[in-house]
Amino acid sequence: MATRYWVISLPVQNSAASLWSRLQESISKRSFDTLLYRFNIPNIRVGTLDSLLSLSDDLLKSNSFIEGVSHKIRRQIEELEKVSGVVSSSLTVDGVPVDSYLTRFVWDEAKYPTMSPLRETVDGIHVQIAKIEDDLKVRVAEHNNVRSQLNAINRKQAGSLAVRDLSNLVKPQDIITSEHLTTLLAVVSKYSQKDWLSSYETLTTYVVPRSSKKLHEDNEYALYTVTLFSRDADNFRTKARERGFQIRDFEYNPETQESRKQELEKLMQDQDTLRSSLLQWCYTSYGEVFSSWMHFCAVRIFVESILRYGLPPSFLSVVLAPSVKSEKKVRSILEELCDSTNSTYWKSEDDGGMGGALGGDADAHPYVSFTINLI
Template sequence: MASRYWVVSLPVQNSASSLWNRLQDQISKHSLDTPLYKFNNPNLRVGTLDSLLSLSDNLLKSNNFVEGVFHKVRRQIEELERVSGVESSSLMVDGVPVDSYLTRFVWDEAKYPTMSPLKEIVDNIHGQVAKIEDDLKVRLVKYNNVRSQLNAINRKQSGSLAVRDLSNLVKSEDIVVSEHLVTLLAVVPKYSQKDWLSSYETLTSYVVPRSSKKLFEDNEYALYSVTLFRRVADNFRTSAREKGFQIRDFEYSSEAQESQKQELEKLVQDQEHLRSSLLQWCHTSYGEVFSFWMHCCAVRVFAESILRYGLPPSFLACVLAPVTKSEKKVRSILEGMCNSSNSTFWKTEDEVGEGMAGLAGDADAYPYVSFTINLV
């Protein structure tokens, strides 16, 4: 699949079929490795010249908006698949690959009657895509909220012992709690463990001898328990802090541990459900937005061709996928399909009217209608 396509229209002098054959012959003759397809542009309602001119700015803005939402949805699909660790799937539009939909585009008469005013069609497309963008924002907020909660829990469980949650590191048999005794948890720098073991019994009176046990160790700290009389706990905290040992506030509760475990499991399930639902929605919306985009492009081709070539509508619309090294030659061939006076006009910067110059949509002006479709 090519990642970039040109949608162009050429003025028809004699017959569209003759022009199409000439273009095919030129592309084939120079072996440009450039796939070429007819773009099935419908015969839309022209309206007045003033209405077409006023529509041109809105067309470009709407096209850019729809294209932006299309790429936003595409990037979200890629991100969700990356996070899920699943292999990237083919992106489809109405059951066919996205490039096939583009190269075999068919106007949806049921959604957009060709006799409708062009502005009405463009406004309809813009409104539908705006709803999809709003829906995406709402779904992302829900998904990201759950992700944030999970990340916060994971940070608590994976940080250093100085800050992490200790509930999953401490068992009921590690804690002594009675009317007179209490077990404290000390976070000791790894390089100070010998100092702790030799001094904890003397940090205050009434410390139970040989009661300290190492419960866990990370890259920076070791977690020790120590049992002492409840009435000297505050004195012990103060003396420990003076020697560089941190006493963590902790109250063992099997009910709280079970509750946290269930909360974590629920958040994991919620995240997977929201991710799966969002991914499925994005795949559906991807196809919808691309279809909207191609209908917007069809209106652009029609409106810009009328403004460029005049009435009655007589132009050949086509889609090309040139490789980079062939682009210059393909442009030359396309320009050769236009009459010389038309080419001269569009090459002369001073003669390009302000209203007409903005119609091309691309950075360069050509003697034919041309704009680019980037799929990635």
């Protein structure tokens, strides 16, 4: 599938059918690898010249906005498919692949009545796309919020013993809690374990001898228990800190443990549900945005052609997908099909003509031209 297309309109001197035949013949002979299609635009309500001039000023900016929203949704789809392990699927508009929808474009009269003022059609498309973009932001934020909560929990589980959640490392039998005794959890540097084992009993007076047991070890630290009289706990924390041992605050609570487990399971379920829902919404919304974008492009090519070639509307609009190496050749073919004096006037700045002075893709040629980038 091509990802970059040109939408072109050429002025018709005699008949659109004969111009189309000449274009097909030239492309097939001199640039046979270039895809070429008619871009059919219905008889749209023209309005006044002033209204077209006013509309033309907004078309480029609006096109950038719509194209940007299209790309945002596409990137979101790619990200979600990658995370979900979903095989990338062809994006569609009502079941039709987007490239086919573009190259076989048919105006939707029911959605965009051709007798409506062009400004009304363009503004309606802009409002619709803006609403979809706002909806995207809300849905992505909701999904990212759950993902952030999960990431925070996972960081706690994956960090070093100095910072990670210890609840899944400690069993009920590791903790002694009575009227007079309590068990503390000490985080000891991996290389200070001998020091801990030889000194913990004498850090304070009321430590239970041989009460320290190693529960876990990571790349940096080891986790030990130590049992002592409750009244001596604060003093022990102070003495341990002076020796470089960290006493972690921890209270074993089976209900809290179960609650955390359920919270984690719910977050994981919510993330899967939100991700699936967001992906399906993106598939549908991309189709809506793309369809609106193509109708917008039809209005744009119509307006620019009227302003370029005059009234009554007499132009041939087409879609091409030339390869990079064929672009100059195709541009040459298109210029040859325009009036020769007009072609000289509209040469690009590099050739000393007016095209570069006016700027913009559409103004650099003696015909109307702009690019559609699908990605």
